Amino acid sequence: MSEITETVVTFSVGDVASTGRIVHIADGTAGQKIVVLDTTAAHPVDSAWPDQGADRGSLTVDGSTLALLDVVVCATDGSGFFAGSDIPVKKGAEGWTFVVGHVTETDAALTLGTEVAVEIDPAYRRALSAGHTACHLASLALNVALADDWTKAVAADGRGVANFDGEAIASSRIEEFGSTDVYRLGKSLKKRGFDKARLLAETDAVAAAVNAQLAEWVGSGVAVDIRREGDTLIARRFWESALPGGAASIPCGGTHVRSLSELAAISVTLDASEDGTELTMRTTAVAS
Incomplete structure (x- = not known):
């Protein structure tokens, strides 16, 4: 060869x-x-x-x-x-x-x-890029909404907030102008110090808090950057944005919009499984 x-x-x-x-x-x-x-x-x-x-x-x-x-x-x-x-x-x-x-x-x-x-195809790329940026923002906003529900110290996300997304994520799928993320709420998460009681009892309230945070960030219209440590496929790349309240940096190999001004809105819905062992977050982005 x-x-x-x-x-x-x-x-x-x-x-x-x-x-x-x-x-x-x-x-x-x-x-x-x-x-x-x-x-x-x-x-x-x-x-x-x-x-x-x-x-x-x-x-x-x-x-x-x-x-x-x-x-x-x-x-x-x-x-x-x-x-x-x-x-x-x-x-x-x-x-x-x-x-x-x-x-x-x-x-x-x-x-x-x-x-x-x-x-x-530029339209399809743009749709996926919007969905991927929305996915990152939604995960960061979910971390903020759940930051007080930990009883132990936990690894922080790219903004220094307790990283529920990083600790519990089971799968993530980027879609056109959106994403679907599934989180495990099992015994291992409890051992790491997460108390899921409020999340399960007040799922709609948590979603409302996430959406309020997303509205603030989208309204800022700040830039989105991809910081690259090289130009090859396996070179490390980071999604970064100077969000109000704290800049974010997330390792990511995908594509993204260049600015939050390209998005008119981002919103999420949260649905817990009947047995309380999974949480599904569906994110929707609207182009500006």
């Missing part, structure tokens, strides 16, 4: 178009091809934490436009190439190279070194 280097990604700076050269081609399922480029604006889904799905778009190769069926994180150790959930190691594992795989269906003869233009 020829040497493959880490993919340079530009989605983190908001790009929806890029040009790169083919550095690897692998067979996918059902006759599909997985095309690896040295540079791409396409955001891939990460099977290890698939909160934000893949971008939609197309590839243009030698004048032919190919549908982008999926975008996935791939990895190689030099002897094998693995895509998505088949990757046997965690991202960043020593001796492994992690890249972006562009899944397409074509009979065309793709060749190494060929230049490929990547075009991303």
Whole structure:
């Protein structure tokens, strides 16, 4: 297998178009091809934490436009190439190279070194970016609303507030202009000092507090930045915003709006399971 280097990604700076050269081609399922480029604006889904799905778009190769069926994180150790959930190691594992795989269906003869233009659906990207920013803000606002419900010291979030989201999150899915987050309210959370009694008894009141905090933050219209420690796929990236009451910084590999002024409103609903062991937060964002 020829040497493959880490993919340079530009989605983190908001790009929806890029040009790169083919550095690897692998067979996918059902006759599909997985095309690896040295540079791409396409955001891939990460099977290890698939909160934000893949971008939609197309590839243009030698004048032919190919549908982008999926975008996935791939990895190689030099002897094998693995895509998505088949990757046997965690991202960043020593001796492994992690890249972006562009899944397409074509009979065309793709060749190494060929230049490929990547075009991303900007409306869909914007919808997911709004949903992802809203998800972060909602989690921070939920932490604020539950900050007094801990009986023990707990790790803080990116604003220095007790991190309920970090301690209890079970799954997160970014949607177009929204997200769905599920939290575990089990024995392990109780051992870490969280008293869920008020949350279960006053779920609507907690949601109201979250929504009031969100209204204040959205109304500020402050900027959103992505701080990058590099330009490759596995380089650490952080979502940051100088929110009123305390700036926030959250490790994140997704895409986001550039400013809260792009959003007219964010709101949440909270629903506890009948047995009180799960809490579901559904977040909705409205574009300005």
